[in-house]
Amino acid sequence: MSNKNNAIFTIAVLASVILIFTVADLFRGDRIFSETENRLLAQRPEFSAEELLSGSYTSDYEKYVTDQFVGRDKWIYVKTKTDVLLQKKEINGVYLGEDGYLIEQHLPQDYTDGQVDKRLALLEPLIEEWDAAVMLVPTADNILTNKLPANAPYYDERELLERAAQLAGEDRYVDVYAALREHRGEEIYYRTDHHWTSLGAYYGYQAWLETTGMRPYPYDVENMRTVDREFLGTLQSKINLNWKPDSIRYFPETAKGPIKVTYDLQRETDTIYEEDYLNTKNKYGFFLDDNHAFVEIDTPYRLDKTLFVLKDSYANSFIPLMMPHYQKIYVVDLRYYNGKLFDLMEQCEPEKGMDVLVLYNCIHFLEDFDYR
């Protein structure tokens, strides 16, 4: 090849990289939502002279073009693969742990004592006025410490738990931390998702029995039913690498007998498990139909006892295990419920009174626990 042809060839290669993607980008459609990133993508901004002069039009337009760029998911995959090649053990807030465990990163500097004070202060009236039991579930980074990358930093939730235990007292504090630590060799967290598994929830249930002194229901750990073997959860989405999927399992004992579930006072069904979710990306939504502001469960057990749960999504796989102990279970997710909490509780409370349970994972508790 002559020098001249050589130069032309170099130009052609680089120019075609730019031109191919430019043209391809001009012919793609806009997307609203990115499933892999689990977020809304920027849309074409409306033009106005004012926004143009302030500079916000052009910066919004850049966000729009970048978010909608052709093959965005594949580009992100290339970038992630490069990070893996560079031996990075943390990608997009997810640790690539041992044994294929993806573990969500919570940095110590992101959580302050002030936050702990504030959330515990909100917990206090529930303990004093409603005698609420407190179940704060540690996240995987605090339990599966041996699976974290060497020396990886994580927010130590033990101080929060100790203070919560002091506040609630022995009769009300459920020591999930100890229970999960004891079983940390088992599959108590999903490898690809930030939730605990039904087995993890079962050990939480045992801790709850210990605190409340209730008679255990004989769940059979050996005979859990598997409903899905292709679960790739939120953490796999964040890194978007090919990963070995999880299985979703549940205790078949919790699907026995006539059950009535009412979602948000509107939709009634006869099961706490929604199989439709198994065909979507959000398979964890199988448990209690994902998240609702208010759920009422009439269990098959005629016990004349009522439970009122304040919770995050960790509770969705736990609540089924509580059914043998109550006839009626109310479930409130404070992230979606806008009314006055104590008014609602008074309305729900039968004459005989009810048990109250606060169930959050520690991080959601610090970030989200709030009510009017």
Next chain:
Amino acid sequence: MVFSSVIFLFRFLPIFLICYFAAPRRMKNIVLFLGSLFFYAWGEPIYILLMLFSTVVDYVNGRLIERCRGSRRAVIPLAASVVINVAVLCLFKYSDFLIGTVNDLAGTSLPLLQLPLPIGISFYTFQTMSYTIDVYRGDAKVQKNILDFGVYVSMFPQLIAGPIVKYRDVSEQLHDRPVDLYAVSHGAGRFCIGLAKKVLLANSIGMLWTDVSGRNYQEISMLTAWLGIIAFAFQIYFDFSGYSDMAIGLGEILGFHFPENFRYPYISASVTEFWRRWHISLGSWFREYVYIPLGGNRKGLPRQLVNILLVWMLTGIWHGAGWNFLFWGLWFAFLLVLEKLFLGKVLSWLPRIAGILYTLVTVLIGWVLFAVETPSGILGYIRAMAGVGGLIDGNALYLAGEYYILLLIALAASTPIPRMLAERLQQKKTSPCIAVCRLGEKVIPAALLVLAIAGIVEGSYNPFLYFRF
């Protein structure tokens, strides 16, 4: 608009280049001027007027100097040019710093102006001043065509992050420049390498500095502190020299030859040498238009030392209106004076590696002044580097594990070794070597381009570091 963005690579650049190469030779400057205005206005829709004002003012001053040629009155338009440029720079860049200082010293509470800093203002005011000064001295011919002059000031490749191109370096090319295939192909490759330096190295390693700098310096170990500041040193080098590579490459594509701006600064064996290798266009600007007019080294040692002090204070605050930048400049002035007095001699007796280590340590301390900004933070950080918070902890080991490969790549890339290996390969005339070279010339820039695009689209961390320049 910045180069490392989807909007530049896949909207502005292809459209602009198609127009530019489709245009007949005499129309190329119009295309370049309009393209550059669009490029600048995209990020600074209002301040484009300021740039145009600066252009017109110095165009007129240049013409006036030419008209007064031979008479003493020529100094008036020259003075006007310098005063107006410096005043514009002071107003937009330094007014709040000065007001704040007055408030602190006199206990007054004068309101701050809070003007946002126009991007690139420090670059283009310096460029236009070099023009009027050169015309006054007779080092450059006056430019009568306002379009050609407008192209010089606004040219998008070096507009927002340098290099600072002196007018006389490009005056011929402004008027007329041929399209040269070899230059286009070379420039395109250079652009890709610059883009990769910015996106793949600077941005990735910058995350390490962002992590460390956000911590409480009382609690970080010595290793963490060193890892952090080394990461910053790599970040600013690859970011800045990457921008320069992109500017020089784009210039070549358009037919310009811009001066080199960086020559492997981290292999310098003295601070004096470092400043001959780092941001060369700024150093040579200050040398030519401040240091030498002040007398340079021709008026005795005491005067030379004062001149060094002055020039490096200016160099310091050129990088940002803040005390830390002033101290950063003074730190180098101090080292340069030491080297002039005796340290330079001592270093010349020692093996080169000792000089390199001394330079790296002093430059890293300099980067602490540059990057940390508050006095208490700077002291805390330097104490951490000295080992007050312990030598090594788990956190440092974690960070080292996360970044060691990237740090090694950055280390290799900041030395001339990769280039020397490539050149050695090129000199071998055997046919497999030639084939490897030919292939590498195309595949490496293209591969870097693709990886850089991935980094840009993912876009989790892509800062513009020169917003204070």
